[in-house]
Amino acid sequence: MTRFLMAKPLRLSAPQAYPTTDKPAFRPDKLSPAYAGQHKGNSLLKYISLADRKDKLFRRVLWMGGLTILCLVLGILLTLIVGAIPSLQAFGIRFLWGKVWNPVNQVFGALPFLVGTLLTSFLALLISIPFSLSIAIFLGEYFPPVKGRNRFAHLVREAVELIAGIPSVIYGFWGLFVLVPVIRKLEMSWHVLPYGVGIFTASLILAIMIIPYAASLGREIIALVPQDLKEAAYSLGATRWEMIRHVVLPYARSGIFAGLLLSLGRALGETMAVTMVIGNTSEIPQSIFSPGNTLASVIANEFTEAASRLYLSALIELGLVLFVVTTCMHLIGKTIIHRFSA
């Protein structure tokens, strides 16, 4: 963070001063009179000075944007921590592995929901990988949607983007009324308890919802693979599959992984659709077919009617746990991407 703060030395304390970059700044007023005199009426000088001012203004706006984001993230973290203080005091670190969530006795533990969140998210990621990867290869390599050609590829791309645009409550309703009965029939034939709702159903819904993120980013990256590399592979006698396997995918892997990371982030925080199909029981799921609950869905379910101070604070602490989990996943992912691209 400090590095970020020091990176761009715009001096906010003295806004009238010129930025002290490594190169000496261009200062029209300090130009030699001989040079200035070559231009009649100093119109160029005025123009340059105006452009310079605009440039500074633009940079300042960008700075404000960056600072605002930083303030927001810190503000959210701070609010969560402050809100969670009563619960932190009452349960301490035990909150993380407490198995009981009982609003009546005011005993709260986050483990069932933590397990539910991680299980649904990673299962969803696992289910979505084959689909998002093949869509990315299809649209990036086989049928790139070029203007005026490849109608079908255009259609596929539009459909993928549309999936990202559907509100999650609609996924929830569709899941509850279409997917759940199908899953229930499947569960009957697989001889597991036919709840219909549960971790597995939630993961399926999530998988569909997160496909566009990995697919779109993957497509962009795959389309960027230099033509020279591909042609070199062909010239060595590689088939198309071999070329994709040994040239395109290794070249694009950090981008593809970044897309998956984005997907995982979305899956971790998804609330509405999951709430509607996960079964909402506060027990640690015994298998992927049992009903469960996620951090986000508990908050969505219970926040409005949480009357006591400790209860409310425990829910806020769940939010804090979710915040930390998401951040950890993000950092781990970033490290892996770094290893890939190095």
Place this chain on the structure above:
Amino acid sequence: MKYSSWFKLALVMAGVVGLSACGGHSGQSTQQSSSDAQTLLGAGSTFVYPLYSKLFALYHQQTGIRVNYQSIGSGGGILQLINKTVDFGDSDAPLTADQEQQAGTPVVHIPICSGAVVLTYNLPGIQDTLLFTPNVLAGIYLGTITRWNDPALQSINPQVKLPDLPIAVVHRSDGSGTTNIFTNYLAKISPDWKNKVGASTSVNWPVGLGGKGNEGVSGLVKQTPGAIGYVELAYAIQNQMPVAKVQNASGHFITPSIASTQAASNINLPADAKVFVTNTSAPDGYPISGFTWAILYREQHYGDRSRARAEELVKLFWWVIHDGQAYCANLHYAPLSPAATTTAEKLLQSVTFDGQPLLHAAKP
């Protein structure tokens, strides 16, 4: 360089503090913006919202007084009342001792109307209305009765041949007044339930699946053969769902309806009306029902409140518990019983401004 980066860090921190400060005090500006007596503010229960929006629209037409009610949930309504950002809260459960302590000065609970919680089920091929006794109901939700053809269940429904099907128990996953009434009933009729689970807006359910909202519960029940769940009476009526008769304290099996719900509250109520009328002693009353209460401070002179505003508030609720009751039944709420109306009147008359009762002056 060093100086400027510290300056930026300080700026960031100032921004953070500023943002959190904004969050903490956002409520107070609402009160100031409408400190005149023309707009009253309320917040709370979602259950009563359809009724309130109808009543307050009518009241605005008749008197010009605007009432802005936010259906943010009972818990939120109570919190806003405690923070004194609204004129009244509305809750499906009376304030807990802890909340009353936070409120500081005494509050009054004015019953507004009552609602019932009904049991709905999905048994393929069975058209008859099922009967439930309290013990069987507690057994099902405790997980001790797990199949539909359990002798205990079959013996009270001799006219129906119940199938050999596992019972899929469905409950509300979101915290709600409906759950509060239902668990309160179970806690009254079953010592086991009281000890193991208890009563609250959300509890640690021993068995079953959770559906979000009435629609989530009914969705699960409709889809799952062998499912049983509980929803609000109004929701069941609107969606024509099968509902069970439940045996009340007098031993009668009662069909849930607006009339039987109203009858349930026609009993000797305590003076503060802070009571769950579940498991009612009324012989024709449906046993799983409860009030929703408007909650206001007994002493209305707090903060910078004007007397006019306090008068409008009690006038409004005097209208709601009298003329307003006519609109309850159409929206599938049970109007107040005669006993409840009397109690509500007395409570409203006890509301004061600087120690003087407001209602003499305010009575229309």
